[in-house]
Amino acid sequence: MSGSTIKPWVVGNWKMNPVQSNAQQLIEEFKQLLQQNPILEEQCQIGVAPISIALQHVQQQLADANRSILTVAQDLSRFAGTGAYTGEVSAELLKDSSIEYVLVGHSERREILGDTTEVLKAKVQNALNAGLTVIYCVGESLEQREAGQAEQVVLQQICDITAVVKADDWRNIVIAYEPIWAIGTGKTASPEDAQMMHAKIREGLSQITALGASIAILYGGSVKPENAADLANCPDINGALVGGASLNAESFYKIAEAFANTK
Template identity: 55%
Template sequence: MTALTPQNWVIGNWKLNPYFNEAKQLFSAIAQQYQNQAELQTCHVAIAPPAPYLSFFATQQTLPIVAQDVSTIRGQGAYTGEVSADLLKETAVELVLIGHSERRELFGDDAEKLQQKIKNALQAGLTIVYCVGESLVQREAGQAQSVVIRQLQELADVTHDTEWKNIIIAYEPIWAIGTGKTASPQDAQQMHAAIRVYLQTLTTTANRIPLLYGGSVKPENAVELAACADINGALVGGASLDAASFISIIQAFAQ
């Protein structure tokens, strides 16, 4: 990420889906269509498969692979079940999601845990896709922007200025994840613009940081979202499990 303006990214977050044989077919279909259509390649594309598949897909060397989570533990040791940033890097994983609302809400990832994960990932040389977003209650209380700014500050507190080149921000309003609801393009752009302004107070490279929108992104709304000045791509959940839908979203951000 060395360009003067942000590079566009579309990242498919498969979450706990699908089973392995179906995953191989899906990955192959996406990779082949992306590689065979030169016009799509102005947009960077990556896939976040379930953890057991990371090494297999990383060795395909066709699309960048994203881990959906990372341990608070560094390196190696007697930590049954943990996957450290260093091991991810060793298996050719390039990026990692940190701060997704499902990790925050379902698995207790508070600020302290997230900051340890951030430090570990950056020290291992991974690119972080850092997720921020507010709940419906927070939005209706007029707290959406302050919640997102607080989450960004938690990231900034453990990020050195030279490390911002390895940061992607994904704004995912919690009330829009997996619900079929989507923030209007106007609301999404407004939040993305606020994120950009705040990042400018944190780092001189703020204008180069890709800002992705996530939250029920699908082909039907991707073109409108892609037209917004401060939206540089998408973090896609359900629609990334269908190759045709995912390619349509890539096309929107490759214009």
């Protein structure tokens, strides 16, 4: 399988948004768009990552959609199981609530909330041990890119987790490349620059695991309807991790449609 033949993923990361009434409206509008113009499951995986207190409610609201829409946790605890860890939600508790997917390593977790390499390794390991699929985020800062370190930084972030990912576990890993300088800034890596990095990631994954050619690599950095088709046309860009545009049903639908129709 080559990068161009992987079924794309389009995942909306809602971050710390929106209020409950707006979330309900957003989901209903998105379901209606899918009803009017279906995007087949074999064309594209679609998921949304709401705030933790809304996970089960969102999952229930999505249950009557005309196709499967994944509910994705934005984070999980570095501690496994249950115990005296106030405020934490473990991989096992997510699994017990039928949440099967989780983001790990988003730049905001790394840069703002202090997730270290050791913390991220523990989160990845716990998620995989509990049977979750991990969307593992990597990306460089503008300073690192301008210093010519972008590829080194991104590939190192992938190598950071290899010690806790067993050979078969790579089937449950999705990579999301999110250049930090393009998140929420309106700036986007050109399709050419994004493809170049995705190809390097693909090359690195293929050196790490025999499954490297079949792992989906998503782009996340100010993806919007206007640039989705150009990104989707790149052979090693297998979908999108969408931020702000996922808070608008029509924008999110158009991004999913672009990847579904292009791949």
